[in-house]
Amino acid sequence: MTSPTFIDTHAHLDASEFAHDRTAVQRRTRAAGVSCCVIPAVEVANFDTVRTLAHAQRDVYALGIHPLYTPAAKLADLDQLGAALEQHRNDPRLVAVGEIGLDGFVPELNTPEALAQQRQFYKSQLELAQQHQLPVILHVRRSADLLLKGLRETPVLGGIAHAFNGSLQQAQQFIALGFKLGFGGALTFDRALQLRRLAVELPLSALVLETDAPDIPPHWVYRTADQRAAGQPQGRNEPSELPRMAQVLAELRGISVEEVAAATSDNARAALPGLKRHA
Ligand SMILES: [Zn+2]
Numbered sequence: 001m002t003s004p005t006f007i008d009t010h011a012h013l014d015a016s017e018f019a020h021d022r023t024a025v026q027r028r029t030r031a032a033g034v035s036c037c038v039i040p041a042v043e044v045a046n047f048d049t050v051r052t053l054a055h056a057q058r059d060v061y062a063l064g065i066h067p068l069y070t071p072a073a074k075l076a077d078l079d080q081l082g083a084a085l086e087q088h089r090n091d092p093r094l095v096a097v098g099e100i101g102l103d104g105f106v107p108e109l110n111t112p113e114a115l116a117q118q119r120q121f122y123k124s125q126l127e128l129a130q131q132h133q134l135p136v137i138l139h140v141r142r143s144a145d146l147l148l149k150g151l152r153e154t155p156v157l158g159g160i161a162h163a164f165n166g167s168l169q170q171a172q173q174f175i176a177l178g179f180k181l182g183f184g185g186a187l188t189f190d191r192a193l194q195l196r197r198l199a200v201e202l203p204l205s206a207l208v209l210e211t212d213a214p215d216i217p218p219h220w221v222y223r224t225a226d227q228r229a230a231g232q233p234q235g236r237n238e239p240s241e242l243p244r245m246a247q248v249l250a251e252l253r254g255i256s257v258e259e260v261a262a263a264t265s266d267n268a269r270a271a272l273p274g275l276k277r278h279a
Contacts, residue, residue, distance in 0.1 A: 098137025
């Protein structure tokens with residue numbers, strides 16, 4: 001029997017945390033059976049980096065402006081995004097507009113001015129996704145209802161609600177709009193009761209796997225506040241951890257990890273059709 005293969009639908013592999021050992025990380029990723037990673041951009045300044053990296057590593061990428069980067073972004077950045085989407089429209093490794101969305105958690109992003117800026121970037125990027133016939137990768141943090149409202153006003157092909165942590169009702173609304181929901185390291189914590197319930201109640205056809213590397217470490221990589229106070233740095237997440245996260249999901253759902261691997265890979269290809277050429 002061949003071992004299962006996985007798709008990591010969200011990995012910030014261009015992050016500085018990987019600067020010193022990116023090749024080793026890539027080797028571990030493939031050795032673990034992760035056949036492809038989706039590398040989202042976060043700002044105009046990293047568009048070239050994610051594209052070049054995706055080509056070098058045989059991964060895929062998305063172009064977009066992340067909500068956490070909107071305070072520093074200028075409206076002209078949206079024109080640059082439009083130009084980049086146009087320039088790379090035939091690039092088989094460009095699979096989505098992302099990472100875009102709204103963050104309702106970070107206080108500085110939720111002053112009236114900052115929220116208006118977030119909303120403008122979200123709406124404009126949905127319009128670009130619509131124009132370029134690309135799915136979107138969404139950052140959802142205390143923002144599910146506003147994101148859904150935006151999708152109803154500016155419908156897109158679908159995509160992935162990444163690191164999903166909303167309610168079952170919100171999840172069902174994303175699914176109805178053609179989205180899959182991303183689950184990863186947060187699911188590995190015993191105390192994540194609501195998230196675990198959601199991952200079991202939702203149809204398997206709605207789920208995709210992701211690490212969000214280098215962030216959202218699973219419990220076996222995570223360092224507690226006490227450990228960090230004692231001098232240990234926070235653990236770094238990486239795509240090779242994905243199969244163990246899949247194992248957790250398999251156990252929660254009472255199915256085999258092979259079934260999780262096959263279904264979540266199919267779901268990733270359905271959400272991001274450009275993946276079909278690569279994984
Ligand atoms: Zn991200």
